Amino acid sequence: MDNDWETTSFAPFLTALHGGVDLLGLTSITGDTWEPQCALHAVATLEVGNLSCIPVYEGALWPLLNTVERAEAWQIVHGAITFLGALRPENITAEAEGADPTGGNPYRINKAAFYEGFPSGRPKTSTNAVNFMIETVSKYPGCVSIYTAGPLTNVALAVRSDPKFASLAKEIVIMGGMLDRSLVRAIGTLFDAQIFSDTNFLIDPEAAKITLNADFSKITLVGDVTSQVIATQEFADEVFEVKNAYTELFYNHFNKGYPLWDETAAAVFADPSVSTNQTTVYVDVDTAYGSPTYGNLRVYREELAPPNSREATYILDVDTERVLQMIKLGVQYPKSCASLSFGN
Structure with missing residues (x-):
């Protein structure tokens, strides 16, 4: 599971564990905050529930091309993006109040943001996230699913590093791929615009394109529908009816x-x-820096798709009550290393 982990990011891996997933490892990436901070959050949230048997591997510090300055320059021409994470x-003031770091030195760690407690352990140093992904799908060809949020x-670096990587994976499930919400940006609230901003693609459009053009056997995009589950x-309150360290963190x-x-x-x-x-649908990503839809998902029917685009499953609706129940039970009754049949 690959993510820009933070204090409450335990809910995705607890949901997966509750659903019977054999979780081989967590990998970290720059997103809402810088990768070093995300990696420590992953370690810390695993420690909360005695899940340190699940390894954490550090990933890329920077997007393939994007930088703070490059993102600012694009917005001067094409308009503000409501949320661009790291x-x-x-914002030193926000960090002093407990926010994760943005901008500035990407290596700095803000301990005030670790509401789950600053970890005693650290990410694994035997390899990095990209090599871990490549080595794992090679070890278990056709068996390893990749979740990325x-x-x-x-993922893009793994695709570029090993031409067999994508084809050896069982599937990839991607939290991202919001479709065009221009009207929301025009007549909705700023909160609405933020909710439907495709941050994961906008931070690294080139990586999104490389990933969606790769020869994964199955690509699933969980985009707009994620904004329906609140x-x-x-x-x-329901989650906190069962008291444990995770439900308390979620509640607070x-x-x-x-x-x-x-x-x-x-x-x-x-x-x-x-x-x-x-x-x-067939999918691609706009990577023209001068385009007003830079970083946006593009979808096509087969006859109209560009030559390199790939077929993907796009989720339109979910059973909201079942999803909420899975999340709630995963957090209320978390697995621990003692109850898992895998791990290091």
């Missing part, structure tokens, strides 16, 4: 009113039958 300017930099106060620190983006994708990853409506 590529936002540095952050920018696709690690962490309401009522849901947080998950942003109420926000979608369960990564968690919904994890539910689809663990149990594809939660999808109640899906379609097959």
